[in-house]
Amino acid sequence: MAVEHATLGILVLTLCMLLPVWVGIRRTRQGHQLFVRRIKAVDAVDEACGRAAEMGRPVSFSSGLTGISPVLYACLGVLFHVAKKAATFRSKLLVPQNDAQVLAVTEDVVRDAYRESGRLSSFDPKQIQFLSDEQFAFAAGYMGLVQRERIGSAFLLGNFAAESLMLAEAGQQMGAMQIAGTVNPEQVPFFICTCDYTMIGEELFGASAYLTREPVQLGSLYGQDRAKLMWLVLILAGTLVATWNSMGEVLGWPVIPNLEQLIIWKAW
Amino acid sequence: MSWEEATILLAGIATLGIYSFLIRENPFYRFFEHLFIGIAAGWGIVFSFKNFIWPDLMVPMLGLDIITFPDGTTSHPYNPWTLLYLVPMAFGLLFYFVYSKRHAWVAKLAIGFLLGMAGGAELEGFFNLILPQIVGSFKPLVVFDEGIVDWGASVTNWVFILTLILVMYYFFFTFSRRGIYAERIASGGRWLMMVCFGAYFGSTVMARMALLVERLQFLIAQWWPTVTGVLS
Amino acid sequence: MRQRLIRIVTFIGGLYFFLRFVLPGDINGFQFARYNHEITNGFRAIGALTFGLGLINILLVHGSRLLFRRKGWFTSAALLFGLAFMLTVTIGEWLASARAAADADRLVMLREFAARIVADEKAGDSDPPYATRVALLLKNATLEVERVDQAARRENPAGDSAVMRGLRTELHAKINGLRGGLETISAGTAGPEALLPLAQQLSDVAATYRGILIEQHRAAVVSKLYTLLSDGLFMALGTAMFSLLAFYIASAAYRAFRIKSAESALMMTTALIVMLGQIPFGLWLWDGFPDVRMWLLTTPSTAARRAIEIGAAVAGLIMAFRMWFSVETQSFSRGER
Numbered sequence: 026m027a028v029e030h031a032t033l034g035i036l037v038l039t040l041c042m043l044l045p046v047w048v049g050i051r052r053t054r055q056g057h058q059l060f061v062r063r064i065k066a067v068d069a070v071d072e073a074c075g076r077a078a079e080m081g082r083p084v085s086f087s088s089g090l091t092g093i094s095p096v097l098y099a100c101l102g103v104l105f106h107v108a109k110k111a112a113t114f115r116s117k118l119l120v121p122q123n124d125a126q127v128l129a130v131t132e133d134v135v136r137d138a139y140r141e142s143g144r145l146s147s148f149d150p151k152q153i154q155f156l157s158d159e160q161f162a163f164a165a166g167y168m169g170l171v172q173r174e175r176i177g178s179a180f181l182l183g184n185f186a187a188e189s190l191m192l193a194e195a196g197q198q199m200g201a202m203q204i205a206g207t208v209n210p211e212q213v214p215f216f217i218c219t220c221d222y223t224m225i226g227e228e229l230f231g232a233s234a235y236l237t238r239e240p241v242q243l244g245s246l247y248g249q250d251r252a253k254l255m256w257l258v259l260i261l262a263g264t265l266v267a268t269w270n271s272m273g274e275v276l277g278w279p280v281i282p283n284l285e286q287l288i289i290w291k292a293w
Numbered sequence: 294m295s296w297e298e299a300t301i302l303l304a305g306i307a308t309l310g311i312y313s314f315l316i317r318e319n320p321f322y323r324f325f326e327h328l329f330i331g332i333a334a335g336w337g338i339v340f341s342f343k344n345f346i347w348p349d350l351m352v353p354m355l356g357l358d359i360i361t362f363p364d365g366t367t368s369h370p371y372n373p374w375t376l377l378y379l380v381p382m383a384f385g386l387l388f389y390f391v392y393s394k395r396h397a398w399v400a401k402l403a404i405g406f407l408l409g410m411a412g413g414a415e416l417e418g419f420f421n422l423i424l425p426q427i428v429g430s431f432k433p434l435v436v437f438d439e440g441i442v443d444w445g446a447s448v449t450n451w452v453f454i455l456t457l458i459l460v461m462y463y464f465f466f467t468f469s470r471r472g473i474y475a476e477r478i479a480s481g482g483r484w485l486m487m488v489c490f491g492a493y494f495g496s497t498v499m500a501r502m503a504l505l506v507e508r509l510q511f512l513i514a515q516w517w518p519t520v521t522g523v524l525s
Numbered sequence: 526m527r528q529r530l531i532r533i534v535t536f537i538g539g540l541y542f543f544l545r546f547v548l549p550g551d552i553n554g555f556q557f558a559r560y561n562h563e564i565t566n567g568f569r570a571i572g573a574l575t576f577g578l579g580l581i582n583i584l585l586v587h588g589s590r591l592l593f594r595r596k597g598w599f600t601s602a603a604l605l606f607g608l609a610f611m612l613t614v615t616i617g618e619w620l621a622s623a624r625a626a627a628d629a630d631r632l633v634m635l636r637e638f639a640a641r642i643v644a645d646e647k648a649g650d651s652d653p654p655y656a657t658r659v660a661l662l663l664k665n666a667t668l669e670v671e672r673v674d675q676a677a678r679r680e681n682p683a684g685d686s687a688v689m690r691g692l693r694t695e696l697h698a699k700i701n702g703l704r705g706g707l708e709t710i711s712a713g714t715a716g717p718e719a720l721l722p723l724a725q726q727l728s729d730v731a732a733t734y735r736g737i738l739i740e741q742h743r744a745a746v747v748s749k750l751y752t753l754l755s756d757g758l759f760m761a762l763g764t765a766m767f768s769l770l771a772f773y774i775a776s777a778a779y780r781a782f783r784i785k786s787a788e789s790a791l792m793m794t795t796a797l798i799v800m801l802g803q804i805p806f807g808l809w810l811w812d813g814f815p816d817v818r819m820w821l822l823t824t825p826s827t828a829a830r831r832a833i834e835i836g837a838a839v840a841g842l843i844m845a846f847r848m849w850f851s852v853e854t855q856s857f858s859r860g861e862r
Contacts, residue, residue: 271433331607412849413539491795
């Protein structure tokens with residue numbers, strides 16, 4: 026079911042997703058308090074930074090194979106927070122990279138974090154190290170790096186593929202406290218087995234909002250939930266229609282066109 | 294020693310170097326790790342030139358795809374519009390301002406452009422990913438097979454829809470879970486996710502073992518005979 | 526001012542792909558995405574030269590280690606050596622194989638010429654005249670065939686591999702066929718249709734000759750060096766790394782069973798059932814394991830995955846719009862405030 030161009034139904038659905046976001050951002054900017062449930066993995070971010078500082082060991086932050094995408098943007102929010110903590114606690118921060126463009130972005134973000142902490146002089150561009158854009162060369166480099174540097178805490182957030190288990194095991198062998206988060210469901214079980222905390226799917230997107238409590242990010246979270254609720258209601262409605270049609274074939278009830286006809290209906 | 298024998302010998306030693314990491318990080322592994330990164334970097338640079346920059350950008354810009362026939366005619370006229378590729382290439386060079394202390398902000402123009410590009414392209418990707426999945430979830434809760442209720446298929450569809458609802462419910466962040474049922478429903482979603490993750494775990498084990506078997510076969514059946522052949 | 530400029534550029538970046546999706550494919554005959562391939566190439570070109578960022582970073586980190594003999598300088602030297610060597614050998618191999626391919630391209634050019642003559646004649650657009658062009662085609666094809674025949678001969682055929690011997694025999698036969706084709710076509714009397722089989726014969730000879738050139742290239746030192754580096758190191762190291770997962774997956778499973786939480790127990794039990802459904806031992810234990818495995822994968826697993834993906838996609842879309850419209854003072858543009 027490839028969608029080459031937006032239909033009226035798609036545009037309506039898009040507006041229905043964005044409208045709650047706009048409402049949420051307005052509400053939070055006006056000072057309304059928003060309930061956000063606890064995410065254990067995000068609660069543990071400060072604990073991980075503090076633990077590494079106490080042990081006098083570095084913190085490592087890897088966005089895996091994430092390219093320039095919304096997932097990277099979500100990771101940058103956590104990276105900014107972690108970099109600020111590392112700057113404040115004077116911990117060494119290592120940010121091994123897989124993508125040259127992401128390297129430039131993360132260097133920018135980490136520099137800004139150090140600047141905001143008033144520790145710009147401590148910032149060393151060599152903290153952000155390009156390893157390789159080849160998947161297993163990156164994994165080999167990361168594994169060697171975390172063991173040589175004897176990291177105290179590791180953050181593995183973003184897109185990961187088969188190398189996820191290797192990266193997490195390397196930190197596990199060092200006894201590092203590890204917090205992982207990925208939108209790839211296939212890699213989650215490996216993180217669950219090897220990391221102390223794991224953010225699953227969209228928990229990664231909510232992490233930055235949870236850490237910073239910025240009105241725009243909290244408002245987006247509010248809108249996100251309402252958008253998901255819309256899709257859930259759509260699925261339930263489609264299921265009921267499918268059930269009606271299934272029973273109708275046998276019992277002679279009229280057939281109702283299912284919702285996909287409405288969504289993909291071309292107005293022009 | 295032939296080139297083929299040298300290749301097999303080197304491949305085996307490199308494999309053992311990587312496997313030495315299983316004991317702990319050591320100089321033997323470290324050497325091959327760094328060599329791997331260097332070789333991958335060199336290969337990657339040429340690969341991006343060979344597979345994109347040269348054939349898709351440089352060749353049309355320089356007119357090297359134009360064939361001149363013996364009668365002086367050409368396969369196609371030169372397209373001067375291809376020179377417009379120089380604009381995005383020059384714009385991409387702004388990334389290098391990240392190394393300038395004073396003008397590092399200029400790199401943010403290129404970074405911002407790529408972030409905007411990823412943002413603008415997301416809508417199409419979203420609907421192409423989600424719509425088939427949403428439509429595929431419209432499963433009838435009562436399935437008939439030749440006029441009789443197919444209980445197996447019906448129960449399967451019930452399990453499917455309930456799993457979908459419970460797991461989606463687990464990921465609501467801003468709805469407070471008042472009451473014992475709300476927390477239990479969320480907990481149910483988490484349990485069902487564990488089933489999903491366990492299934493993924495189990496289905497990848499065989500593939501990973503097959504990779505190890507292949508490497509061990511290489512070491513035993515190809516590398517070791519080559520070593521003994523060279524030494525004898 | 527800087528922040529405003531960054532926001533404007535960010536917005537412009539996303540405009541094309543958004544409009545391409547949202548606008549209809551055809552607006553009163555105007556196709557918005559008519560030059561989609563070229564525009565997409567243009568967007569890709571922005572990131573095309575950024576490999577230098579990684580290279581500079583590698584040189585800064587490892588170059589300084591080597592120059593100042595810091596800890597780990599020897600392995601940094603190995604990295605830089607590997608980089609330089611692989612770069613040199615890969616470029617050399619690329620140039621050598623391109624040169625080899627170009628040698629056969631002259632025949633391809635003549636095939637294209639023949640096809641162009643036929644097309645122009647059918648369209649009534651033959652300039653220079655048809656007879657002149659055919660004469661030029663025949664002359665150049667005859668010269669090229671003789672050149673290829675001479676180039677492909679070998680003084681000592683006994684040194685050839687079986688593949689090479691087969692290719693030379695095949696080329697000889699095809700060249701004889703092509704010579705026959707050239708003789709039967711005479712300028713001024715051959716209609717356009719007679720040129721099409723000639724074009725096909727030129728194409729066949731080019732393909733076989735290219736095969737011989739590739740075999741010769743494979744025997745060259747630069748090609749063997751490339752194979753040594755790519756198969757002996759690059760691929761071997763990658764495969765070895767990948768195979769490490771077998772060890773780690775076993776240790777991860779052991780750790781998961783030891784955790785003693787109900788959730789990890791459920792996860793590993795499901796993993797065990799799925800594994801047993803894939804192996805003969807499982808089938809021997811109970812022949813229902815494969816069906817249970819398939820049901821687990823297609824029903825609860827798919828449903829849970831779908832729910833996770835829908836949530837992540839919605840969150841990603843909203844994040845994408847925030848990125849595109851620079852809605853927040855996120856970490857990215859914070860420094861410019």
